[in-house]
Amino acid sequence: MLKKIRLWLKKKLVKMKVLDSIVIDGTVYKIIDKTCILPNVKNTRLLRFKKDNMFYSYSAIHLNPKHHFQPFLSVVQKVISIWSKSYSLNNSLVLGCAGCAIPRFISLHYPKSNVIGVELSEDVIKVAKKYFFLEQIENQFELVKGDAIEYVKNYN
Numbered sequence: 001m002l003k004k005i006r007l008w009l010k011k012k013l014v015k016m017k018v019l020d021s022i023v024i025d026g027t028v029y030k031i032i033d034k035t036c037i038l039p040n041v042k043n044t045r046l047l048r049f050k051k052d053n054m055f056y057s058y059s060a061i062h063l064n065p066k067h068h069f070q071p072f073l074s075v076v077q078k079v080i081s082i083w084s085k086s087y088s089l090n091n092s093l094v095l096g097c098a099g100c101a102i103p104r105f106i107s108l109h110y111p112k113s114n115v116i117g118v119e120l121s122e123d124v125i126k127v128a129k130k131y132f133f134l135e136q137i138e139n140q141f142e143l144v145k146g147d148a149i150e151y152v153k154n155y156n
Contacts, residue, residue, distance in 0.1 A: 013037055019045075019131065024123040027051065029058065031131045044071050045131060047099040059099020065136050068109040072101040080106065089113050093155075095148035098124055100132045100141075107137035115141045118151045 019031040027049050035043040043063040048055055060072040069077050080089070080102075089110045094102050097117035106115050115137075119125050125145055128134060134141060144151065 014041070022123065022127065024121060024127075029127070031127065033063070035063075042067050042071070045099075047127065047131075059101050059132070061099060061101055061104055061132055063133075065108055065133070068105060070101040070105050072099070076102060077105045081109070084110065092116070093118070093152075095152070096120070097143070098128070100128050100134060100143070103141050103143075104132070104137060107140040111140070113140060117141065117143045118146050118148045119143060120145070120147055 014034060014036045017033045017035070019033060021028060021030050023029070029047060029049045032046045032048060033043070034046060044060050045063055046060045047058040049058060050056070057072060061070050083089075089106065090113055092103075092106050092113060092115045094106075094115060094117040097103050097119050100117060103115045103117045106113055119128070122145055125143060128143060134143065
């Protein structure tokens with residue numbers, strides 16, 4: 001009974017809106033906003049795809065920039081947070097940054113940092129620029145198209 005009540009409340013309070021559907025390398029990706037009227041629930045934007053009847057999140061960010069820790073790759077963000085207590089986080093290189101959850105976390109949580117993100121797919125870069133609020137971190141973040149291994153080999 002309690003489970004039914006929770007599902008009913010979730011259905012009434014949490015709204016999912018598909019902003020766009022795009023095909024990248026034969027896979028359909030959906031950009032989805034998940035919002036809720038409750039103040040303690042953080043609104044998010046998701047980049048998802050379906051494979052073998054399972055849904056996978058490719059990336060996710062909080063819509064409000066006051067929420068620094070993003071709802072994707074939380075363990076990585078915790079490690080960065082712990083590491084940065086001992087070492088300054090001035091410059092970062094993120095290889096394969098997809099929906100930019102990690103660059104967003106670093107840029108919002110460490111406002112004096114500079115971040116370079118390297119992404120191979122031009123289509124993913126277009127999605128990131130259009131839907132993942134790069135303008136909120138544009139003074140600190142540069143998104144570069146390229147192969148991550150080649151970028152590291154040739155980076156000065």
